Amino acid sequence: MALHLQTSLFDQADEITVRPLDGVRREQLGDGAWIDVLPQWLQGADALFEALVRDVAWRAEERVMYERVVAVPRLLAFFGRRDPLPHPALETVRTALGAHYGAELGEPFTTAGLCLYRDGRDGVAWHGDTGGRGSTEDTMVAILSLGAPRHLTLRPRRPGPVPVRRPLGHGDLIVMGGSCQRTWEHAVPKTARAVGPRISVQFRPDGVR
Ligand SMILES: O=C(O)CCC(=O)C(=O)O
Numbered sequence: 001m002a003l004h005l006q007t008s009l010f011d012q013a014d015e016i017t018v019r020p021l022d023g024v025r026r027e028q029l030g031d032g033a034w035i036d037v038l039p040q041w042l043q044g045a046d047a048l049f050e051a052l053v054r055d056v057a058w059r060a061e062e063r064v065m066y067e068r069v070v071a072v073p074r075l076l077a078f079f080g081r082r083d084p085l086p087h088p089a090l091e092t093v094r095t096a097l098g099a100h101y102g103a104e105l106g107e108p109f110t111t112a113g114l115c116l117y118r119d120g121r122d123g124v125a126w127h128g129d130t131g132g133r134g135s136t137e138d139t140m141v142a143i144l145s146l147g148a149p150r151h152l153t154l155r156p157r158r159p160g161p162v163p164v165r166r167p168l169g170h171g172d173l174i175v176m177g178g179s180c181q182r183t184w185e186h187a188v189p190k191t192a193r194a195v196g197p198r199i200s201v202q203f204r205p206d207g208v209r
């Protein structure tokens with residue numbers, strides 16, 4: 001696939017590594033939901049972005065909406081707990097997340113879901129990751145963002161708490177935790193701005209999707 005990063009995003013560190021997670025900042029959203037944010041967590045993000053664009057078998061999916069078949073506005077790939085991840089750096093990332101969050105989460109991050117947003121016409125509509133245990137239990141979904149910055153927006157399911165909007169840039173980490181999947185929703189809004197491609201890598205425990 002021929003999608004290229006704009007030069008302004010360059011993070012050309014030779015080695016792909018992650019910084020310590022002690023610097024992560026937690027924000028309570030309300031209703032038992034929180035987010036942890038750590039900008040520029042991954043160094044060498046250019047190399048990882050380019051490798052994932054090139055090497056992942058990206059799938060275009062379709063969905064039935066209002067009795068019509070429509071294209072899902074992003075490309076997808078999914079790696080289950082036994083699947084080798086598509087780049088060794090993602091193993092490093094998953095291990096680092098497990099070391100930092102394992103005790104609090106009570107289980108490891110196992111699966112990796114990848115989304116490729118080709119441009120501003122791609123996005124993800126309001127939803128919670130409630131396909132599995134996230135609909136009934138507290139859990140965590142950790143997202144590594146690569147490529148063009150996009151916003152992750154979050155809104156409460158009940159009126160009250162204030163919606164939030166966080167920019168996700170090249171190499172940034174955001175973790176949605178606590179009740180976030182069932183008491184809040186999140187989205188990556190489409191944008192009319194000219195934006196380059198973005199990859200999101202979501203790490204989840206077994207049974208959360
Ligand atoms: O692009 C992102 O970071 C969010 C993706 C997402 O919410 C999902 O795949 O469930």
Ligand SMILES: [Fe+2]
Nearest residue numbers: 127128129186
């Ligand atoms: Fe999601």
